[in-house]
Amino acid sequence: MEKRRTLLLIHKNTQKLSNPTFGNTRRSGFGCINGGKPGLSCIITCLGLCLLFCVTGCKNAETPVGTTDESVGAVPTQKLERFATQHTEAGVLQWTLVGDTSTFHGSYVEVENPTVEIFEDGVVSLTLNSKKGKQFLTGSEKDNLHLSGEVVGVNKDGTLYSELLHWQNRAGRLYAPDEVTLVRGDSTWVGTEMYANPTLETVKMKNNQFKLYSKDEKTDEYHKTSVVPE
Secondary structure (H helix, E strand, C coil): CHHHHHCCCHHHHHHHCCCEEEEEEECCCCCCCCCCEECCHHHHHHHHHHHHHHHHHHHHCCCCCCCCCCHHHHHCCEEEEEEEEEEEECCEEEEEEEEEEEECCEEEEECCCCCCEEECCCCEEEEECCCEEEEEEEECCCCEEEEEEEEEEEEECCCEEEEEEECCCCCCEEEEECCCEEECEEEEEEEEEECCEEEEEEEEEEEEEECCHHHHHHCCCCCCCCCCCC
């Protein structure tokens, strides 16, 4: 009997060593089991951790302020049906722009099916039509116009054809980086990197190809206005 009592005592002591307790709280690795049930401090701690993980996850999922898939200038902010504007300097009309629809992008306005009229001395010197157009509102290209897609320019002396044409307002000239075809009567002139004044009386191009007839040429062909790049 004495031996049996000794063995039971050893067994109880072994259980105490393997599962030590402090008061009524058993160590569970988290220090939060009280009498076999979760303690209040454990519940508060778990709720706090869950809240922290949720907040962190939400912050990571948000898009950082100020970042977009497109540049600020490219994100449309306003669309209008039927667009019309004009540009004057010192009260003198320089050009007008009319389009079917317009989209405001901050630094420029994009216009569908634009018609541009360029004026000299109060008279229309060239009328331009294309599929798309841009009017620049700020920066180094302010008041410049870019036309693209089946660009056609018409005046009393001939017709211009291109896929891309710029109106450089400060210089008062046209610029086409790609191929341009000029037609006057039966004569044609094809080239690239064109600089021209709006009357098309002075034109400078590279990679020229001519098919000219004397009847279509004018005696005052060369205008005094320079169109050479500054």
